[in-house]
Amino acid sequence: MMNRLMEEAKKKAPIVVGLDPNLSFLPSQILARAFSELGETLEGAARAIEDFNHAIIDAVYDLVPAVKPQIAMYEQYGIPGLMVYQRTVQYAKEKGLIVIGDIKRGDIGSTSEAYANAHIGKVSVGNQRISVFDEDIATVNPYLGTDGIRPFLKTAKEEGRGIFVLVKTSNPSSGEFQDRLIDHKPLYELVAEKTAEWGEEAGGKPYANVGAVVGATYPEVGKRIRELLPNTVLLIPGYGAQGGTGKDLKPYFDKDGSGVIVNSSRGIIAAFRNERYQSYGKTRFAEAARAAVLDMKEDLKEARA
Amino acid sequence: MMNRLMEEAKKKAPIVVGLDPNLSFLPSQILARAFSELGETLEGAARAIEDFNHAIIDAVYDLVPAVKPQIAMYEQYGIPGLMVYQRTVQYAKEKGLIVIGDIKRGDIGSTSEAYANAHIGKVSVGNQRISVFDEDIATVNPYLGTDGIRPFLKTAKEEGRGIFVLVKTSNPSSGEFQDRLIDHKPLYELVAEKTAEWGEEAGGKPYANVGAVVGATYPEVGKRIRELLPNTVLLIPGYGAQGGTGKDLKPYFDKDGSGVIVNSSRGIIAAFRNERYQSYGKTRFAEAARAAVLDMKEDLKEARA
Secondary structure (H helix, E strand, O other): OHHHHHHHHHHHHEEEEEEEOOHHHOHHHHHHHHHHHHHOOOOHHHHHHHHHHHHHHHHOOOOEEEEEEEOHHHOOHHHHHHHHHHHHHHHHHHHOOOEEEEEEEEEEOHHHHHHHHHHHHHEEEEEEEEEEEEOOOOEEEOOOOOOHHHHHHHHHHHHHEEEEEEEEEEOOOHHHHHOOOOOOOHHHHHHHHHHHHHHHHOOOOOOEEEEEEEOOOOOHHHHHHHHOOOOOOEOOOOEEOOEEOOOHHHHHOOOOOOOOOEEEEEEHHHEEEEEHHHHHOOOOOHHHHHHHHHHHHHHHHHHHO | OHHHHHHHHHHHHEEEEEOOOOOHOOOOOHHHHHHHOOOOOOOHHHHHHHHHHHHHHHHHHHOOOOEEEOOOHOOHHHHHHHHHHHHHHHHHHHHOEEEEEEEEEEOOOHHHHHHHHHHHOOOEEOOEEEEEOOOOEEEEEEOOOOHHHHHHHHHHHHHOOEEEEEEEEHHHHHHHHHHOOOEEEEEHHHHHHHHHHHHHHHHOOOOOOOEEEEEOOHHHHHHHHHHHOOOOOOEEHHHHHHHOOHHHHHOOOOOOOOOOOEEOOOOHOOOHHHHHHEEEHHHHHHHHHHHHHHHHHHHHHHHHO
């Protein structure tokens, strides 16, 4: 799946659109329509998100290889929210997009296996094997070590899917633990080394089925991780809204100018609220998102120049 | 909530029953009944789990202060599974139990806030504030640092609820990262120190609203963490099925012989499959679970003797 992701990124752009819809920035007409039909309920919130997601996907699917729905933004609206998460995954796949489920799950043994089955595999019920949330790739938290990762490796290999391991996140306090030195190396380097081992176990050539999440906000870290992980796809959050720009990302790309997928969530899906795109107005929010993707594509060319 | 948990633990026993139902160990009559009605579907699996959980809760609710449903075991059965997760939380609360949602979520900023709202808080939809999964306490992964924890602290404080931070997990590979030395101290000690700070931020006396997960399988670690966290509730997985016994747990208790809640999942809910309780047979699985709780209660007395 990582190799398909990189092929599509080469054809389109190394961009993934983060589908992290928050009612606070949805266009008011979408909220009004959903609430008038379903009330200020979880169902109403979920309907608004679904309408919004469809419009965004329709506006960008030909420009980008992938979308990354953030499951927390759906889980907060309970069962109706998670139903929309699931339908958003399906809708994006029908449009030919690769779906990266930003689930950041992490547990051990049979519990980790349950998450792997739910998200990138199939679950057994009696003699049936059933796809559940059915993302192509999932993000995974490494704090519990190999026990927590292994079930995902097995599933990724069997199903031809992938995972991204959190190595160095883009948030300000990511350094509290991730940057601390262990045998003169920051913790995130140890996690990166393990990610390489896990990648070998999960298969995939030239890119391993195990990628790494590395924040856009630390170019020196990107450089170091690229040295440690020459054949690994890096998923880069923190572009745009969190401060990173295209030329900062040069060190993250591999020797072929590939191996990278840059996420932007609010910078794209809430572009209509950005001064730069305000001429679109709230009714043309999806066109604003498309314009933001095209601008981001230009900006990222600087990283590969 | 941590103080209520400890009061109830004193009255009943310092035991939490892990509701980690896996179809592979459910009694065959429960599966047969659910499948005959709903087929080998996600709905059928979810129904079997719900029937099983109700029987277990009915059999143990007067003996223990809390249950800990492991959300992965429900999430793997998709929407029907998560509906049963939600109803299990409600059913347990109706029986007077405290519910610890074993969700191990961990993200940043507004995403972490979404998880906190979904699980121990309320979500805003228009002018409404709605409870969603509505657990009393949730487990949280610390790898992303304070940014990921803070929204949970705020919610815990406002709603009078709590979180358990993963400090040292009970699995064999937990040492890969958690045991690595940073300034001569293992990573889990740094996380424990942060847990103390987070506890002050979230309030709660004598026990802070932020507890720590520390595996039963490392008594020397339990001792050290108890020194670092004298007023913190420790949630201890790994008893029974994963190898720990009562007397190993002595170092985890605080100076008052309290401050601890020991989890057993399969050791209780699948007791009827254990040689020791096989006389109950599969039809009396719930009575076997009750017997296992009573035996565990006796065993834990050794830890406090």
